[in-house]
Amino acid sequence: MSRSERPARAGRLALRDIVLMVMLGVVFGFLYWALVQAWNALAILMGPAGDLAQHVLLGGWLLVAPIAIAIIRRPFVGIIAEVIASVIEVVFLGSAVGPMLIVAALIQGAGSELPFALGRYRRFGWITYAVSGLIGASGVFLLSMFRFGWLGQDIFWLRFGVQAASGIILGGLLAKVIVDALKGTGVLSGFAIGRAAYADAAAR
Numbered sequence: 001m002s003r004s005e006r007p008a009r010a011g012r013l014a015l016r017d018i019v020l021m022v023m024l025g026v027v028f029g030f031l032y033w034a035l036v037q038a039w040n041a042l043a044i045l046m047g048p049a050g051d052l053a054q055h056v057l058l059g060g061w062l063l064v065a066p067i068a069i070a071i072i073r074r075p076f077v078g079i080i081a082e083v084i085a086s087v088i089e090v091v092f093l094g095s096a097v098g099p100m101l102i103v104a105a106l107i108q109g110a111g112s113e114l115p116f117a118l119g120r121y122r123r124f125g126w127i128t129y130a131v132s133g134l135i136g137a138s139g140v141f142l143l144s145m146f147r148f149g150w151l152g153q154d155i156f157w158l159r160f161g162v163q164a165a166s167g168i169i170l171g172g173l174l175a176k177v178i179v180d181a182l183k184g185t186g187v188l189s190g191f192a193i194g195r196a197a198y199a200d201a202a203a204r
Contacts, residue, residue, distance in 0.1 A: 016190060017072045025081045028064035029088025033095070035060045052155075055163040059170025062136040065112035066129055066175040071182075073121045073192035075113075082109030100147075104140050111139035112171065124179075129172040137167025 013021070039057050043050035064085050065078030086105035089095040097104075115131040116123070141163050145151050150159055179193070188194045 021068055021077050021081050024064050024068050025084025026088055029085040032061055032085055033089050033093045055159055058137055058163045059133055059166035062108055062112050062171025063175050065109045066132050067179055069116045070124050070179045071191050071193045078113035079109035107139045107143055108136045112136035129176040130168045133167035133172025136171055137163050
C-alpha cells in the first residue's frame with residue numbers, strides 16, 4: 001500500500017494544518033458570500049425559473065470541505081472548515097440566513113467528508129470527490145426541503161436533480177481540479193498531500 005493510500009493518523013493537528021484550515025475557512029467564507037451575489041444575479045436572469053438558481057449554484061458552497069480534507073487528510077477538517085466559512089458569512093458579512101447557515105454548514109461538511117472518512121482518508125479519486133459533492137448537496141437539500149416545504153411540489157425532483165448535479169460538479173469534481181492544480185505548484189509540499197506524493201514518487 002502506498003503512502004498516499006494509508007489511513008489518516010490519530011492525534012492532534014499540527015499548527016500549520018490548523019492555520020491552513022482556518023485560512024481556507026476564511027477565504028471560502030468570503031467566496032461563499034460572493035456566490036450569494038452570483039445567486040441573486042442568476043435568479044434575475046432566469047426569470048420565472050429563478051427559484052432554481054439556488055440549486056444550480058449550491059455545489060459551490062461545498063468546496064472548502066473536500067479541499068481541506070484532501071490537503072490535510074485528517075478527520076473532521078472538512079466539517080470544521082465549512083463551519084468556519086459559515087461563521088465568516090454570518091458574523092462578519094451579515095448573511096441574511098443567520099445562524100441557520102451554521103447548521104447547514106455542519107450538514108454540508110459532514111456529508112462532504114463522509115466518503116473520504118469511509119475510505120479512511122486514503123482515497124482521493126474522481127469518484128470519491130463526486131460522491132462527496134452528491135452527499136453534501138443531498139444532506140442540505142433534506143434540511144431545506146423541510147424548511148421551505150418543497151416536498152410534494154411538482155418540481156420537487158427537478159429541484160433535487162439540479163442540486164445533486166451541482167453538488168457533483170461544483171462541490172466535488174471542481175474541488176479535485178483545484179486540489180490537483182495546487183498540488184502541481186508545489187505549495188502543498190509541507191502538508192500530508194505533499195508528503196504522500198513525495199513518498200509515492202520515491203517508491204516508484
